[in-house]
Amino acid sequence: MTSTQAWVAYLSKVELPVLANTLRRINELAESSNSTVNELANVILNDAQLTSQVLRLSNTVFYNQTRTQVSTVSRAITLIGFDAVKAMAISSLLVDTLLQRSDRPHLLKCLARALHAAVQARCLLPKRSAQALEEVFIGALLMNIGELAFWSCDTDQAAELEQQLLQGEPELEAQKSVLHCSFAEITRGLVDAWALGPFIRDVVAPGQARSPATSLVRHSVELARLSENGWRGPGMDPLLDKLARDTGQAPATLRDQLKINADEAAKMAVSMGIPEVTELLPGAQGPAVEDPPGPAPVRDPALQLEILRELTRTLTEKPDINEVCQLVTEGIHRAVGMERVALLMGDRSGQHLVPRKMAGRNTDAWKEHFVIPRDGTGKLGALLPSGTPTIYQPEATASGIPDDPWLGRVPALVGALLASGRLVGMFYADNADGNAQPSQEQLTAFSHFLQNAQLCLTILAKR
Structure with missing residues (x-):
């Protein structure tokens, strides 16, 4: 040079x-x-x-x-x-x-x-x-x-x-x-x-x-x-x-x-x-050395409790769906221990669910390609949740999307968000290429977080 x-x-x-x-x-x-x-x-x-x-x-x-x-x-x-x-x-x-x-x-x-x-x-x-x-x-x-x-x-x-x-x-x-x-x-x-x-x-x-x-x-x-x-x-x-x-x-x-x-x-x-x-640094007194922070834990029940408390505070003060959903997304990612998380909501046409919030690595491709038709058709239609949160199990013939070979092809947690009984959104969480099966404990924690998002929607609907 x-x-x-x-x-x-x-x-x-x-x-x-x-x-x-x-x-x-x-x-x-x-x-x-x-x-x-x-x-x-x-x-x-x-x-x-x-x-x-x-x-x-x-x-x-x-x-x-x-x-x-x-x-x-x-x-x-x-x-x-x-x-x-x-x-x-x-x-x-x-x-x-x-x-x-x-x-x-x-x-x-x-x-x-x-x-x-x-x-x-x-x-x-x-x-x-x-x-x-x-x-x-x-x-x-x-x-x-x-x-x-x-x-x-x-x-x-x-x-x-x-x-x-x-x-x-x-x-x-x-x-x-x-x-x-x-x-x-x-x-x-x-x-x-x-x-x-x-x-x-x-x-x-x-x-x-x-x-x-x-x-x-x-x-x-x-x-x-x-x-x-x-x-x-x-x-x-x-x-x-x-x-x-x-x-x-x-x-x-x-x-x-x-x-x-x-x-x-x-x-x-x-x-x-x-x-x-x-x-x-000038005049430094040599403060005690702390260990550098390590990677986030796979599952953290204490952190889960902290975030759930924060969600409760938010809901009792002034419910804001944007803040609640951000806390839920972060809670599923960091406390439940899921590698990738997305909140999907309806697009302008009302015919598809598309990502609104995401957390975790290798999710950039989701902005363009993570689209779920409301009628359950298409490559990712099987991810569409119904009823209570559940563990999605892919079919052997399931296909992926461009730039993400795991979406739709690995076990995942899925759960619906409803307004007046109508599906308005959903949360999705997986472990990417780890292909790890979510545990029942993770499903239970996932359900707890979704309940808070659902409660916020219910409160706002009554106003």
Whole structure:
């Protein structure tokens, strides 16, 4: 690679295509309308590790100052807000993806700086609307995405640049010598290629800051770098004056606040399962190491009880069919332990049931091909439920659909949703290629969740 464009293409298409596509998808959700919450929940639920990370962060004081226990992704979005959960998802994806690829000291150092800067920007922002808080958090976190992406790759250039920096070469000169461009130029290219949004584009653009929030982010990133040499190190006092103008605080008061914020960054690092970076944060006290979150359990009766309680609360307060069905979908996926789940409702023609909510891996093809005629005909007509929830057993001659050889060909849980005795929708759940037979315990739990969705429909029908 001998140009910025070459590095951007290489990082986007060869080294980090999944991260690039997922970040792009999450950012595009901000422009979505009624289905924004559901789509974000589905993106998170498709990854068990990401689900665990988001729920862990949702129960930290940094995001959840009410200390209300959060046990589902949909509840986290409702209670804490779409923008906050989006920020959790982006930060968790970034950390997990990069650290799975490399443990280079430079990568850990860059991650520590990014997390520290993000926490500082969020805590220092004077006008604290929910959207603005998370905007500056993500802006600071991704301001050096080019450098983070580069150090996560096992390339000859990474080894060469690492060697030059160890020999004391100035950073910018070493970058241009080895990469034929700078990290800042790669970052600007990735921000455009990954569609990370106009605010981050302004943050990484050359020249004067275009807004107070942009200025705060840039100064927070600079603070994270300078603080590695101590709170009274070279360049810190002039930077404090700039931050004082950004925040409207006195420099002396601000210095104390910065130390508190750095401690918050250390706590967040532990919550995210990367306690090793706390040693790279200024004044870190080495908080106790927690085990990183593991994959979601196959079946979790305790979680099932938590979600059912949440459903009861929702039904007794102000029933909302969208929120109830999202909780039911998540409950079947995570608590009942089914690999893939879908809620199907009538289409505009009224002749077919089509997916409205989905959870689990390998469900993208369902958006176009998971169609069940109401009269029970067609390739998937046998899935149409009647009566109480049951375990669907496929015929030996059952056929699948394009891009999904298991749908209709593996055992599954199916259950109907009725309104005035008429079929209006259904829930479907299977274990994909695992071909595992759902147990009677899973069927019972599945039935409990469906009862809540049915109760919500009944309550709304009487209003």
